[in-house]
Amino acid sequence: MMTIRKIQNKIKDMKNNRILFTLLSLLSPMLVFAAGSVNGEPFLYSMWGIGAIVILFGIYALxxxxxxQNELQTAGAASGGYSSSSAHQATTGNDAVVRATSSEGVSGSDYSGGNDIFDDEKDLxxxxxxxxxQELNNKLPPWWVGLFYVTIIFAVIYFPYYHIFSGWTSAKEYETEMATxxxxxxxxxxxxxxxxxxxDVTVLTDEASxxxxxxxxxxxxxxxxxxxxxxxxxxxxxDKYWLHGGGIKDVFKTIKYGVPEKGMIAWKASLSPVQIQQxxxxxxxxxxxxxxxKPKDPQGEEYTGE
Structure with a gap:
């Protein structure tokens, strides 16, 4: 005869399996997308490989x-009246204790037929x-209680630091980075x-420049x-003859980018824009x-002004 604790464990297993299947169903598109962006990977890291793993896990969970579910129904029938509807009631809470109230159940007692574990849980x-x-007043897991208190402490520190005092915020980070x-x-x-x-370059006329x-x-x-x-x-x-234009903009451009086919390098890597302008x-x-x-013979076209 199955005890209440075993039935509760079975219910938890059912829920965990369903949660696992749901999570895998939600994660599978992301996994497949990630796999599809990688070329030349082994099968297990490919779109089809990850998809197959997700499907296999889903089938296993189901x-x-x-x-x-079948084991719960079998145990309920063996204990006298615990049916699939009772199993559904049991799944409404991990610590629920179902009292059989119908004529098919065991009136006035628990559905497990009064086992020893239920007697140990009367105080709860x-x-x-x-x-x-009815429900059991089980204690929460210590890690859960500890985490709950940590969140309270975090909230007590976080709220005044960031919303009352001058704590770091993303807006301040933005302002700092913009200033930098x-x-x-x-x-x-x-x-x-x-x-x-x-x-936009213009001719400089001051003697210093x-x-x-x-x-x-x-x-x-x-x-x-x-x-x-x-x-x-x-x-x-x-002279007035220029190969690449004689205006200030043309001369600036020629110096900046050079004329590689004629052996003149691009001076933009060595001189600043102001130096080129000067x-x-x-x-x-x-x-x-x-x-x-010793003037060289004229080359190019005559430049008469901008």
């Missing part, structure tokens, strides 16, 4: 659940009864001279264009129209 039996169902990014941007602009491009451009020209450009801009390997920078302005204001010692 078989276990049905077996437990609660006084109230709902439709013939702005500081880094300002430092970069200060060091590299802003975000001058070939679209032109002197800086002359220094950059002497360091990087004289090998190909000569110190006076008359040309050598590179073209003459003093040297382009130096060419426009200080070299154009001068007379070099």
């Amino acid at each position: 078989i276990r659940s049905n077996a437990a 039996l609660l006084s109230h009864s709902y439709d013939g169902i 990014a702005k500081a880094a941007t300002d430092a970069y602009v200060k060091e590299h001279g802003g975000s001058v491009t070939e679209e 032109l002197a800086a451009g002359a220094k950059t020209f002497a360091t990087n450009c004289v090998a190909c264009h000569a110190a006076d801009g008359g040309g050598g390997v590179g073209p003459n920078l003093t 040297v382009a302005s130096f060419i426009e204001k200080k070299l154009q129209g001068t007379t070099p010692a």
Whole structure:
């Protein structure tokens, strides 16, 4: 004859199996999706492999659940009147004790026929009864009670720290990161001279900028264009003829991106935008129209102005 505790364990097994099957059903699309994004994996890690495992686990859970249900019905019949409807009542609570109230049941006693385990649980039996169902006042598991108190302590600390005082929040993190990014941007602009491009560059006319451009020209450009801009390997920078345009924007763009097919490197990796603007302005204001010692023959098309 099956005891109440065994029946309760069977009910728990049924619930656990059904929960397992439900979880696997919910997780299976995610598992299959994850597997479908990986190519060349073994079968067990493929879409079909994971799908097969999920289906097998589901079938196993259903078989276990049905077996437990059949065993409960068999035990109920052997104890005298415990039917499938009583099993359904038992599943309404893990600690429920069902009193048989119909003529088919055992009137005035528990459905297990008065076993010893029920006698041991009399002190735990609660006084109230709902439709013939009584409950046991079992103690909660220690880990559950401990976790419950931890959540209370956490809430007591969390709420005032984040909602009353100045605790860390995602909004503050955003503000801090934005301030850090702005500081880094300002430092970069200060060091590299802003975000001058070939679209908005203008000719600099102040002597400090032109002197800086002359220094950059002497360091990087004289090998190909000569110190006076008359040309050598590179073209003459003093006449009105240009291979790639003679305006400030054209000169800036040529210096920035270079002319690889002619052997001129892209200086954007070595010079800042402001340095390129300075040297382009130096060419426009200080070299154009001068007379070099050994000018190279004109190349390209005549530039008459923007």
